[in-house]
Amino acid sequence: MTIQIRHLDSAQPDFKQRLETLLAFEASTDEAIEKSVAAILHDVKHRGDAAVLEYTNKFDRIPGGAASMAAFDVPQAELQAALRALPAAQRVALETAAERIRIFHERQKEELRGFTYTEPDGTVLGQKITPLDRVGIYVPGGKAAYPSSVLMNAVPAKVAGVAEIIMVVPTPDGVKNQMVLAAAAIAGVTRVITIGGAQAVGALAYGTATIAPVDKIVGPGNAYVAAAKRRVFGTVGIDMIAGPSEILVLCDGTTDPDWVAMDLFSQAEHDELAQAIMLCPDADYIAKVEASIHKLLPTMPRAGTIRTSMTDRGALVKVRDMQEACDIANAIAAEHLEISAEDPQQWADRIRHAGAMFLGRFSSESLGDYCCGPNHVLPTSRTARFSSPLGVYDFQKRSSVIFVSEAGAQTLGKVAAELAYGEGLQAHARSAELRLRPAA
Amino acid sequence: MTIQIRHLDSAQPDFKQRLETLLAFEASTDEAIEKSVAAILHDVKHRGDAAVLEYTNKFDRIPGGAASMAAFDVPQAELQAALRALPAAQRVALETAAERIRIFHERQKEELRGFTYTEPDGTVLGQKITPLDRVGIYVPGGKAAYPSSVLMNAVPAKVAGVAEIIMVVPTPDGVKNQMVLAAAAIAGVTRVITIGGAQAVGALAYGTATIAPVDKIVGPGNAYVAAAKRRVFGTVGIDMIAGPSEILVLCDGTTDPDWVAMDLFSQAEHDELAQAIMLCPDADYIAKVEASIHKLLPTMPRAGTIRTSMTDRGALVKVRDMQEACDIANAIAAEHLEISAEDPQQWADRIRHAGAMFLGRFSSESLGDYCCGPNHVLPTSRTARFSSPLGVYDFQKRSSVIFVSEAGAQTLGKVAAELAYGEGLQAHARSAELRLRPAA
Numbered sequence: 001m002t003i004q005i006r007h008l009d010s011a012q013p014d015f016k017q018r019l020e021t022l023l024a025f026e027a028s029t030d031e032a033i034e035k036s037v038a039a040i041l042h043d044v045k046h047r048g049d050a051a052v053l054e055y056t057n058k059f060d061r062i063p064g065g066a067a068s069m070a071a072f073d074v075p076q077a078e079l080q081a082a083l084r085a086l087p088a089a090q091r092v093a094l095e096t097a098a099e100r101i102r103i104f105h106e107r108q109k110e111e112l113r114g115f116t117y118t119e120p121d122g123t124v125l126g127q128k129i130t131p132l133d134r135v136g137i138y139v140p141g142g143k144a145a146y147p148s149s150v151l152m153n154a155v156p157a158k159v160a161g162v163a164e165i166i167m168v169v170p171t172p173d174g175v176k177n178q179m180v181l182a183a184a185a186i187a188g189v190t191r192v193i194t195i196g197g198a199q200a201v202g203a204l205a206y207g208t209a210t211i212a213p214v215d216k217i218v219g220p221g222n223a224y225v226a227a228a229k230r231r232v233f234g235t236v237g238i239d240m241i242a243g244p245s246e247i248l249v250l251c252d253g254t255t256d257p258d259w260v261a262m263d264l265f266s267q268a269e270h271d272e273l274a275q276a277i278m279l280c281p282d283a284d285y286i287a288k289v290e291a292s293i294h295k296l297l298p299t300m301p302r303a304g305t306i307r308t309s310m311t312d313r314g315a316l317v318k319v320r321d322m323q324e325a326c327d328i329a330n331a332i333a334a335e336h337l338e339i340s341a342e343d344p345q346q347w348a349d350r351i352r353h354a355g356a357m358f359l360g361r362f363s364s365e366s367l368g369d370y371c372c373g374p375n376h377v378l379p380t381s382r383t384a385r386f387s388s389p390l391g392v393y394d395f396q397k398r399s400s401v402i403f404v405s406e407a408g409a410q411t412l413g414k415v416a417a418e419l420a421y422g423e424g425l426q427a428h429a430r431s432a433e434l435r436l437r438p439a440a
Numbered sequence: 441m442t443i444q445i446r447h448l449d450s451a452q453p454d455f456k457q458r459l460e461t462l463l464a465f466e467a468s469t470d471e472a473i474e475k476s477v478a479a480i481l482h483d484v485k486h487r488g489d490a491a492v493l494e495y496t497n498k499f500d501r502i503p504g505g506a507a508s509m510a511a512f513d514v515p516q517a518e519l520q521a522a523l524r525a526l527p528a529a530q531r532v533a534l535e536t537a538a539e540r541i542r543i544f545h546e547r548q549k550e551e552l553r554g555f556t557y558t559e560p561d562g563t564v565l566g567q568k569i570t571p572l573d574r575v576g577i578y579v580p581g582g583k584a585a586y587p588s589s590v591l592m593n594a595v596p597a598k599v600a601g602v603a604e605i606i607m608v609v610p611t612p613d614g615v616k617n618q619m620v621l622a623a624a625a626i627a628g629v630t631r632v633i634t635i636g637g638a639q640a641v642g643a644l645a646y647g648t649a650t651i652a653p654v655d656k657i658v659g660p661g662n663a664y665v666a667a668a669k670r671r672v673f674g675t676v677g678i679d680m681i682a683g684p685s686e687i688l689v690l691c692d693g694t695t696d697p698d699w700v701a702m703d704l705f706s707q708a709e710h711d712e713l714a715q716a717i718m719l720c721p722d723a724d725y726i727a728k729v730e731a732s733i734h735k736l737l738p739t740m741p742r743a744g745t746i747r748t749s750m751t752d753r754g755a756l757v758k759v760r761d762m763q764e765a766c767d768i769a770n771a772i773a774a775e776h777l778e779i780s781a782e783d784p785q786q787w788a789d790r791i792r793h794a795g796a797m798f799l800g801r802f803s804s805e806s807l808g809d810y811c812c813g814p815n816h817v818l819p820t821s822r823t824a825r826f827s828s829p830l831g832v833y834d835f836q837k838r839s840s841v842i843f844v845s846e847a848g849a850q851t852l853g854k855v856a857a858e859l860a861y862g863e864g865l866q867a868h869a870r871s872a873e874l875r876l877r878p879a880a
Binding site for chain 2: 092094096108110111112115117123124127130132133146147179215216234236256259262263268269270301302306344345348352353355356357359360363364365366367369371373374375378381383384386387388389391393397401403404405406409413415416419420422423424426427429431432435
């Protein structure tokens with residue numbers, strides 16, 4: 001099996017254009033999917049459980065066909081049984097990961113406590129932080145069923161103090177993924193329902209007789225799920241619609257080339273659209289990484305996916321120096337950024353945009369994907385320019401708190417009235433003026 | 441001029457259904473607007489400045505027609521001149537408001553500093569906070585041109601540390617709103633461009649030869665602007681798409697009824713779709729507020745809008761007690777919640793969902809709209825269940841930082857490999873295992 005890797009050099013006169021072309025990814029909208037999803041959501045909104053039951057029996061090929069929604073509820077005892085039945089090593093690994101994720105996310109919660117301050121005239125201003133009441137977590141079924149995603153989505157909600165965490169996970173052909181159920185048990189999910197697709201998103205957003213409507217839906221899914229989430233946005237909150245996963249490795253040429261090659265593979269094996277790029281100032285080292293790629297590819301069970309992804313969307317990029325590598329990294333705003341270098345902090349300090357930064361040669365992305373603690377749900381497709389990893393803050397919101405004292409109303413009222421008249425909003429002005437004491 | 445106000449009573453058997461009907465608001469999608477916006481965005485993306493120039497000359501009826509984009513740039517000197525030309529009272533009011541907004545938002549910035557912690561094996565985990573590089577602020581032109589919105593959108597971006605704040609504001613018939621320009625000067629906007637509509641949103645999102653692409657677009661606009669923002673979401677960040685504005689007043693019957701009536705008006709005067717609701721346990725007091733409404737309405741310059749809004753979407757609701765009022769308020773999750781009562785804090789403590797809370801009878805919403813300090817851009821249409829006021833945090837994002845020590849890689853690597861094999865992601869597992877020291 002051969003692999004053709006794209007080489008770029010920042011010294012090329014058309015480098016910027018080449019890089020743009022490499023990064024370009026336009027999520028295409030499939031009209032057939034859009035129409036189908038719109039119809040399913042409308043049906044679920046109006047027929048509720050009956051619609052969800054029909055779609056689930058049909059799309060997930062439930063053996064025999066479930067007679068009622070009750071058949072899709074997974075009792076807590078079944079979750080606990082799945083956890084007990086796991087091989088010991090797997091259970092310990094899941095529990096260790098969950099605990100580390102919890103600890104990191106507790107730090108996020110500590111940071112956001114709200115505040116209050118009192119002005120000399122007794123006016124009090126502040127910001128109150130509250131958790132969402134009820135959230136839905138979508139977990140894909142079938143081959144892309146990832147217990148680690150259950151932890152990464154549910155643990156932050158739990159830490160935020162969300163009272164009810166409703167997880168939906170389709171079970172094609174009625175087959176349940178035991179590791180996913182075990183992860184739900186560890187994460188403290190309130191309720192697991194084995195439904196999926198646009199019908200599950202609709203049920204969570206609008207509610208049915210058996211499913212209470214949630215305030216926000218998070219978690220990855222296929223094109224139908226993504227389209228459904230976009231459509232219910234506004235009725236409920238949603239997380240970002242994720243694009244293909246990406247890794248950008250900045251390397252100064254001091255890391256074992258096999259390690260870097262395998263890090264690139266670990267992204268490429270996800271998906272044929274995944275993107276793995278290395279930036280390095282050392283041409284000899286780039287050649288070594290390429291040799292490692294050729295050597296290691298045949299040993300990979302998912303070699304086909306890796307080869308397609310690396311060929312279509314991967315690149316090895318020669319840069320002038322690490323400083324330039326950082327500038328390019330800021331333009332790319334990668335989901336995962338490895339800085340595999342001596343003294344990585346000096347380069348990290350120059351990075352303004354990245355979903356997660358992995359510093360030093362021991363910090364492979366795969367460690368972060370599972371168990372370092374920070375979330376693995378990260379902004380893709382350059383959205384790290386303006387968005388953040390999934391976190392506790394996604395399950396909290398703020399309310400402003402304003403208590404104006406009688407004295408405060410005297411000064412603030414005049415300012416507000418002046419501006420309100422300037423904007424032609426007289427009731428605003430009068431509302432402020434009514435609170436003014438009559439002049440003595 | 442008469443006004444018919446809806447009365448509800450929480451003791452009615454169908455109260456819950458009546459309340460749902462009252463609150464129901466479905467933002468309809470206008471297919472003609474969608475198609476028009478899609479075409480404009482496509483055109484701006486591909487023809488850049490030429491398209492923006494044409495649309496602006498046409499839609500904004502620029503007298504004589506501008507010859508180039510340069511004509512739409514408002515020099516900083518013109519902003520400063522607008523500020524100097526303001527009546528002194530207006531200038532002081534704007535500057536006072538801006539300073540108070542800045543102080544409140546500095547508190548938001550202080551709260552979010554990022555964190556870092558080191559584990560016993562030397563592994564370091566953390567979260568880095570960075571501002572967005574460049575943001576676009578949309579300011580409506582014409583009759584709904586609000587200088588206060590310039591402050592509320594630009595000041596948080598400035599406090600966050602955004603390097604470039606690009607404001608777009610259409611000038612129908614070439615008329616510039618001097619108070620809006622003055623507000624831009626006070627807020628420290630980097631650049632003001634007198635373009636608007638979907639073409640301005642497209643220019644900010646995709647960039648043109650004369651306008652650098654931004655990372656996020658915030659600010660209110662008409663249906664075309666809202667449709668355009670939805671469409672460019674993903675390419676750039678956007679704030680929430682706002683629905684009609686709402687106020688919910690919880691009153692224990694101790695506030696001057698004229699004050700409450702005027703507070704309801706101050707919401708109703710915005711828009712015929714605005715919603716003003718009062719909850720109160722005291723039937724006599726409700727009658728007094730209704731009398732105030734009838735008495736005060738004829739004195740209002742915007743009486744027509746107020747009457748339509750109050751008739752179509754307003755309500756006076758009799759509740760059992762203040763405790764029940766708080767429960768209903770949590771279900772409504774209002775944009776603006778006034779708790780006009782003795783000892784308002786006891787009720788505020790029971791509120792989980794509201795955009796902003798105004799406590800005590802002197803805290804009219806209008807004071808908060810202009811100059812208390814907290815933001816007046818708030819979640820509407822029950823989205824306060826899951827979203828927050830506009831704030832400094834909307835102009836910042838987080839990056840996870842992961843430095844795994846060699847020792848840390850030994851323990852974390854085994855956990856990650858176990859889970860990666862469980863998920864069938866062998867390159868992930870191998871990437872972790874390569875960092876393990878060979879067993880002695």
